[in-house]
Amino acid sequence: MSKHQIDDISKVNQAKKMMLWFAIVSLSMAFAGLTSAYVVSAERPDWIESYTIPTPFYISLVVMLISSGTIHLAKKHIQRESNRTGMYLLLTTFALGIVFIILQFMGFSEFIRSGYYFTGSESNITTSYIYLIVLLHVAHLLAGLLTLLVVIYNHYKQKYINGKTLGIEQAATFWHFLDGLWIYLLLFFYFVR
DSSP states (O other): OOHHHHHHHHHHHHHHHHHHHHHHHHHHHHHHHHHHHHHHHTTSTTOOOOOOOOHHHHHHHHHHHHHHHHHHHHHHHHHTTOHHHHHHHHHHHHHHHHHHHHHHHHHHHHHHHTTOBSSSTTBOHHHHHHHHHHHHHHHHHHHHHHHHHHHHHHHHTTOSOTTOOHHHHHHHHHHHHHHHHHHHHHHHHHHOO
16 A cells, blocks of 8 residues: 555545544533523423432443443454454444343333323423433434444454454544543433522
8 A cells, every 4th residue: 555545545634534533522512502502491480400310321331331431442452453353342242232222212212100201281392401411412312323233244254354443443532522421411411409
């Protein structure tokens, strides 16, 4: 491969990294806007301050932290071309992502049993914000799962060899962002009432 081709590949990889960081910053701003709107709305007279965060939301935090560890280890193993272990860890991360989504909906069920609805005559602005913000995070986690499926397929096809691991690196960065975002959101809902 010529120096010119190597420079072109390097430029493309750098552009892909910048696109991911642009997307992460944009998503961060969107969630900052939603949580700011939540804070401003807390001045309303019909605001609920005494709701209980569903237990499955806390459990899902542990699941996300573990999945962040498994994707990090998957990336390291794939970079060392330890393919079997890397695949196992990618599949584990994917399964933990599914468990996270199931826990989110279990949390919504717990919210509904407590009388907190997303919409309708029995809904409240407080719980509507919580549902909206959590569902938006779940939507981005679904995007993360789709990304993981692509990475799993590419790894199966042995595309991450000879140091060409940008795909898994990008997926791991996005997954860590989703993990950090859930930590922020859970702490936000816990402390800001």
